[in-house]
Amino acid sequence: MQLLDRTFDVSTVPVSGASLSAEAVRRVEQFLFHEARLLDERRFAEWLALWTEDGRYWVPRFHDQANPFEQISLFWEDKMLREVRVRRVENARNWSQQPLTRSAHLVGNITIEGLDAAGHLIVRSTLQLTEWRIDQRQLAGAVFHKLAATEDGGWKIVLKRVNLVNCDDVFANLEVFI
Amino acid sequence: MTLSNEALAALVRADSVHKRVYTDPEIFALEMERIYGQAWIYVGHESQVKKTGDYHTTRIGDQDVIMVRAADGKVHVVYNRCPHKGAKVVAEGDGCTGKFFRCPYHAWTFKLDGSHLSLPLKNGLEGTCYDPANPDFSMKAVARVDSYRGFVFASQSAEGPDLKTFLGGVASSIDNLCERSPVGEVEVAGGTFRVMQKSNWKVFYENLHDTMHARVTHESSFVAAREEAAALGEMPFELLIMDGNGEPYEFWEKLELRAYHNGHGYMEGIFDPTAATRDPVSRDHFAVLSDAYGEDKARQILGMNRHNTIIYGSGSPHTVFQQFRVIRPVSVDRTMIEIQTFRLKGAPDAVFDRALTYANLINSPSSNVMPDDVEVYKRCQEGNQTRGGDWVSLHRYLGTDQETPDGMVSTNGTSELPMRNQFAAWKQYMLNPAPTRQRQAQEKEADRATA
Numbered sequence: 001m002q003l004l005d006r007t008f009d010v011s012t013v014p015v016s017g018a019s020l021s022a023e024a025v026r027r028v029e030q031f032l033f034h035e036a037r038l039l040d041e042r043r044f045a046e047w048l049a050l051w052t053e054d055g056r057y058w059v060p061r062f063h064d065q066a067n068p069f070e071q072i073s074l075f076w077e078d079k080m081l082r083e084v085r086v087r088r089v090e091n092a093r094n095w096s097q098q099p100l101t102r103s104a105h106l107v108g109n110i111t112i113e114g115l116d117a118a119g120h121l122i123v124r125s126t127l128q129l130t131e132w133r134i135d136q137r138q139l140a141g142a143v144f145h146k147l148a149a150t151e152d153g154g155w156k157i158v159l160k161r162v163n164l165v166n167c168d169d170v171f172a173n174l175e176v177f178i
Numbered sequence: 179m180t181l182s183n184e185a186l187a188a189l190v191r192a193d194s195v196h197k198r199v200y201t202d203p204e205i206f207a208l209e210m211e212r213i214y215g216q217a218w219i220y221v222g223h224e225s226q227v228k229k230t231g232d233y234h235t236t237r238i239g240d241q242d243v244i245m246v247r248a249a250d251g252k253v254h255v256v257y258n259r260c261p262h263k264g265a266k267v268v269a270e271g272d273g274c275t276g277k278f279f280r281c282p283y284h285a286w287t288f289k290l291d292g293s294h295l296s297l298p299l300k301n302g303l304e305g306t307c308y309d310p311a312n313p314d315f316s317m318k319a320v321a322r323v324d325s326y327r328g329f330v331f332a333s334q335s336a337e338g339p340d341l342k343t344f345l346g347g348v349a350s351s352i353d354n355l356c357e358r359s360p361v362g363e364v365e366v367a368g369g370t371f372r373v374m375q376k377s378n379w380k381v382f383y384e385n386l387h388d389t390m391h392a393r394v395t396h397e398s399s400f401v402a403a404r405e406e407a408a409a410l411g412e413m414p415f416e417l418l419i420m421d422g423n424g425e426p427y428e429f430w431e432k433l434e435l436r437a438y439h440n441g442h443g444y445m446e447g448i449f450d451p452t453a454a455t456r457d458p459v460s461r462d463h464f465a466v467l468s469d470a471y472g473e474d475k476a477r478q479i480l481g482m483n484r485h486n487t488i489i490y491g492s493g494s495p496h497t498v499f500q501q502f503r504v505i506r507p508v509s510v511d512r513t514m515i516e517i518q519t520f521r522l523k524g525a526p527d528a529v530f531d532r533a534l535t536y537a538n539l540i541n542s543p544s545s546n547v548m549p550d551d552v553e554v555y556k557r558c559q560e561g562n563q564t565r566g567g568d569w570v571s572l573h574r575y576l577g578t579d580q581e582t583p584d585g586m587v588s589t590n591g592t593s594e595l596p597m598r599n600q601f602a603a604w605k606q607y608m609l610n611p612a613p614t615r616q617r618q619a620q621e622k623e624a625d626r627a628t629a
């Protein structure tokens with residue numbers, strides 16, 4: 001199974017520093033704000049297009065979880081599974097999305113951490129997420145993005161790791177991407 | 179006021195039940211006493227308490243209990259209560275308490291079996307009834323504790339059948355789960371998910387063998403998996419396990435449902451066990467089991483194809499994907515599910531990988547499958563609180579099931595036999611207010627106090 005391919009580098013600890021101009025940092029920040037907006041507006045097709053072919057989306061189940069291979073995760077999804085989730089939430093007979101989940105992401109405290117072994121940019125941010133579907137729910141945490149530079153000067157997501165402050169909470173469901 | 183047996187009996191008909199069994203807090207309280215106060219309930223697996231002093235907290239019905247490994251290597255189950263002021267001795271979760279329990283309130287200490295060890299400043303108790311040997315000064319043990327192949331169960335009643343007899347035909351599901359390991363042993367691994375459902379606990383048990391809901395409730399899920407598979411031109415394991423719910427009615431009608439006494443049962447597997455020879459993970463697993471048990475036995479072990487097994491009151495082990503969904507009632511309209519995943523000792527790593535993936539994709543709170551179940555359970559709970567009718571139907575294929583010495587077997591996989599069987603057990607428990615040992619002890623204490 002590709003999903004449990006241990007060669008995928010899940011580390012968000014930089015192996016070297018990154019030197020970015022103020023303008024480049026600004027573009028990284030705008031990228032994260034744009035990603036959050038796509039999720040809030042449920043523009044999932046556009047959100048899927050932000051990823052590299054082998055990009056992985058990870059929400060660990062445990063604080064300081066080392067990897068998604070030995071323990072369960074709240075989300076551990078490759079391209080195929082991200083697409084399946086979008087297909088499901090957009091299906092007309094998605095009973096648990098009636099009414100829809102509404103969300104507002106607040107992204108802040110953005111810092112450039114450095115580069116990983118493959119030269120991907122590691123960016124850390126803090127997330128405050130308010131969700132509404134019948135009940136209001138608050139999720140928050142530290143988010144790590146590993147970004148690959150594209151030829152046109154933009155970014156694609158190689159890894160998004162969301163360390164929820166309440167990852168060990170009792171949940172009813174987590175249906176949409178955080 | 180406690181409901182009379184006549185009133186309770188009238189709530190269950192051969193083909194239907196009164197919605198009150200799902201919505202009435204008084205009935206829930208009685209269930210905690212008469213079902214959870216008597217039946218053997220799964221507490222946890224021995225691998226969760228490997229070393230002396232290791233503990234795992236959980237609940238038997240509405241009772242907070244601690245499973246703990248004592249110095250003699252035995253696993254004990256005690257109520258999580260200090261006999262002094264009643265404080266819970268350990269916080270929720272797992273941990274190691276060391277050589278003894280120590281209450282955080284006044285430092286009373288207890289041996290790992292709950293018996294009284296000591297307390298500070300004994301001179302203040304001179305001339306009182308304080309006596310370390312008096313059970314009033316110890317943490318109370320649950321009446322009976324037994325283990326079946328490492329699966330620890332406890333009963334709050336001193337009376338009743340032994341564990342093996344209680345499990346009856348579903349003991350073979352635990353056997354099969356263990357035999358999938360070449361050394362016959364499993365351990366809890368990879369962590370557990372906890373999911374809260376806004377519905378009565380019985381709704382989940384009924385759904386486990388409800389084959390009529392799969393292609394309706396999970397339509398968005400299996401359609402999404404099939405669309406994705408079509409786009410990819412293949413159906414990998416991750417999609418295959420979501421695809422199963424979309425089988426046509428003819429498929430579900432052919433499945434076998436088994437119902438045993440005490441509300442237990444199992445449902446035949448959805449996935450083809452002969453896939454073992456086609457898929458490399460199953461092939462490797464088969465090779466390891468053949469070395470350990472011989473080819474015939476290995477074929478028999480992997481060929482036993484069960485989907486959900488029900489151990490009524492405890493939850494649902496899944497042998498093929500090495501899980502136990504432990505079902506804990508919280509209140510009349512809240513149920514907590516704890517999803518444990520097991521590693522088969524000595525089996526290839528890829529077998530555990532598959533179990534991990536199954537847990538992540540099918541039973542996690544963020545799966546594409548469970549949210550729709552949780553939604554319909556909640557709708558049942560809310561709908562049954564309206565005045566839109568009083569009875570819940572269980573009539574599908576009524577009267578067609580075949581009796582066997584240890585229970586019943588369906589003639590049709592869409593039969594509502596499992597639900598009728600569960601309510602037969604429910605009625606048997608609920609009409610039998612036999613005092614538990616706990617209450618007998620309380621009565622004895624009350625007698626002593628008034629004497």
